[in-house]
Structure formats: structure tokens, C-alpha cells
Amino acid sequence: DIQMTQSPFSLSASVGDRVTITCRASQSITRYLNWYQQKPGKAPKVLIYGASSLQSGVPSRFSGSGSGTEFTLTISSLQPEDFATYYCQQSYSFFTFGPGTKVDIK
């Protein structure tokens, strides 16, 4: 099984801050890595697929990078609607999600 980890577990940030979340895989997953945003009581929504491709309709302040075992999601300027939990997900072998990173207001 491919295990996914994320860091930090949670973070507090202010509107306008640059935020970076890291996702690591237990083995190389090349670029088979996606990022989702989930708000309380709602279903997850895909932000980034294939490590760095922005899903249609997602603001350009979201970006993804990485390959192999280490990936990052960056929010260039945090907006009020970005406070949420973010999950990475690998599709190299079956599908597993990271434990999530909660972004809340500082």
C-alpha cells in the first residue's frame, strides 16, 4: 500500500498570506498526485490534478508542484474562502488520500 502523509497537520494564517502544504508518498508516484479542498459539511472539490494542472474554474492563486515522493500545494495569497481542509490523493496504485491539512484563520 502507498501511504500518504501531509505537513503541517494544521496551520493558522491571515488573509493575504502565502501558504504551502507538503504531501509525501511512501514510494514514488511520479506525478499521479491530486489536491482537494473540503469545507465543513461539504464534499471535497478537486483543485489540482497530475501534481500541477489547475482544474478548470479554480483560481490561479492555487498551484501545485513536485514529483516522485514529495509534492506541494501553494496558495499565493490566502482569501477568506480558502479556509478549509486540504487533502492530497495518489492514483499510482489504487487510490489513497493524505490525512489532511486544516487551514484556519489566525
Place this chain on the structure above:
Amino acid sequence: QVQLQESGPGLLKPSETLSLTCTVSGGSVSSGDYYWNWIRQPPGKGLEWIAYLHDRGGTNYNPSHKSRVTISADVSKNQFSLKLSSVTAADTAVYYCARGLLIRGIFWFDPWGQGTLVTVSS
């Protein structure tokens, strides 16, 4: 625009079989190159993929649950379903259905249904 909606009982007793249905609108479970998935999220916890059904008939299951899970489609109703047998309290979760897309080898889930909470309790 494709939309998905889960339905099914919200409360089960231990050892019963969970049965959920996902109704797809704005698209067809039998057209295109899509994968129809079930994913769950225990309260306050992370996401776990359970199974998918490919619209050309293939299925794939999370090895952790393979012995208890069946996924199937009813093309006439544009629905797909999940059955999970012998449930325990550990199966308490919000269950989501989601469409899977596979493009250039990359697979992701979009869109998702709103989710339905299933509680297992005696």
C-alpha cells in the same frame, strides 16, 4: 453539468448490509470513459476510497474491503450502487459517490455527490 446524489438508509445495526445508490444527472453512467466511485469519510477523519465501476463493465475494489463490497450499475435508471455487508461501528461514515476521470494516466475524482451519513449502531 454532471451531478451526483447519494441515497439510502442512514441507520443500520451491526451485521446488516449497507445499500446506497448514487443517481447521476446531466450525464450517463454508460457513456464516455468514466469511472463511478464510492468514497467514505468517518466523522472527523480522512477520506477512504472504497470501489469503482467502469462504464464498460470493469470493477475495482479497495483490498481492505474487497470481501464485503459489491458495486454495480443500473443503466436504465442511470444509477450505480454500493453494498457493504456485515457492517460494524467502524463503517460509520459519510459516504460519497464521485465520478472518476482518467486522462493521460492521471486519475482524479470530480464531481462528488453531497454525501450521506450512515451510522451503524445497535
